[in-house]
Amino acid sequence: MPSIFEQHLKAKEDAKKERKPEDSLMDENVDDVEEDKLIMEDYKIWKKNTPFLYDFVLNNGLEWPSLTVDWINRKRTRQGADWNAFRLILGTHTSENYQNHVIIGEVRIPELTKETNVRKFETHAEFKNQRPELKGHMQKKPMEKEEYPRFEIICKMLHEGEINRAQHCPQDEYYLATRAKTGDALVFDYSKHSLYDHDDECKPKLRLKGPDEEGWGLGWSPHRHGYMIASSKDQRVYMWDIKGSTTEASKGDRGADHVLPLTILHSPQKKPIDDCHFSATDPNTIGSVSVDSILCLWDIRQDNRKPIAFTECHKGKACNSLAFSPFISTLIATGGEDQVVNLWDLRKLSAPMHVLEGHRGEVLRVNFAPFNESIIASSGTDRKLNVWDLSRVGMELIDGEPEDGPPELLFVHGGHTKQVTDFSWNPMDGQEWTVASVADDNMLQIWSPAEQIVIEGSDETDAAMEEDLE
Secondary structure, three states: OOOHHHHHHHHHHHHHHOOOHHHOOOOOOOOHHHHHHHHHHHHHHHHHHHHHHEEEEEEEEOOOOEEEEEEEEEEEEOOOOOEEEEEEEEEEOOOOOOOEEEEEEEEEEEOOOOOOOHHHOOOHHHHHHHOHHHOOOOOOOOOOOOOOOEEEEEEEEEEOOOEEEEEEEOOEEEEEEEEEOOOOEEEEEHHHOOOOOOOOOOOOOEEEOOOOOOOOOEEEOOOOOOEEEEEOOOOEEEEEEOOOOOEOOOHHHOOOEEEOOOEEEEOOOOOOEEEEEEOOOOOOEEEEEEOOOEEEEEEOOOOOOOOOEEEEOOOOOOEEEEEEOOOOOOEEEEEEOOOEEEEEEOOEOOOOOEEEEOOOOOEEEEEEOOOOOOEEEEEEOOOOEEEEEHHHOOOOOOOOOHHHOOOOEEEEEOOOOOOEEEEEEOOOOOOOOOEEEEEOOOEEEEEEEOHHHHHHHHHHHHHHHHHHHO
16 A cells, blocks of 8 residues: 555646646746636646645635735633634735725634545545544534534724735734735734724724835744834834834824834845844844845844845845744745745855745745744745755655655645735644645635655655665
């Protein structure tokens, strides 16, 4: 009987066989109608293989697409229940004349039955019928046991303009910040709102003043409670202490206090800054990336507010995202328009230490896993979310793998039909491989790769290392 990891490889090979070479989505001559057909073919192939590739997948259609998703770091459970509940943040991206909302959703994920053997099922329907805990978000009859996983909206807060980014405060689960088309960054306390609010105005708790233009970058400090940064089109990074001094709200702000910037960091970047974050290991380091491909690093203890280091990070192409490793203080990743993820040693920024190649479109987001120093993921305009294992860098490819990408490409999530705009790793114990992803297809997908795939992939790494030692 082939291993589940071998079945994973076979499933990808089957997908290739069902597609003709001339059907490539990258062919610029394919018209929109034909491209849509090919995308749906890919989606059907993916759905057919989900029983073998995932421990669970939850598809939830959204009224409007979300450009952002963020797990809130708290787990809820009920005595005697066979599920755990987790919350996440979404933000609407509507058309003109429609209201936008910050959304808090709750996901109930079952305690999975470990002894289920997915290899005996031929179809996704058979798999779900034998896994009652995976029958999805369905309408339940009175007195009928609820079915999981399931997703429901528990809070909606009116927002001024479309939400480009939303993140919760790591030290306070009820506080979250947003960036939008307006200049201000907004802070909400969602414990003061509910699903049944009928506000006619946006009612944030705080308005963080400073930026006058739209922005995308946003990040809370994991080290100092209340410290937050945001970037703007004006090539600056603003830092606030929301627990510091505030000014009284203006008459039109319905009680929202104003917070002035603690520091404004000036960069050599000449175009908008796309992303910014605090270092996950050093409380005094901030990083940013920009449309003109500049990676900047600051030490916030310095008075001159100028970067301590900067470099061109994607050969003149726009850099969309950066992430600091939560385990290795000198490791940072960037993703860009050139379709690659670059890994950098902060002690030597002259060139990337390694390049992850596997996307067929612009890389929009990169994130290190919070549970393993070797795991990182990236999403892009190619509709894919790639999971990489850096411990496999330099390994020799096994038979059948050359066309599947480099050895460090551990898993490819292909469930979305449009570009994957954001994703988030669930940070809670017991949910190490659970990911939430959102795309322009109006879908929120919550999924976890089959444990056998990621474990057997790691086992192969260990085996190769042992051979090298011998």
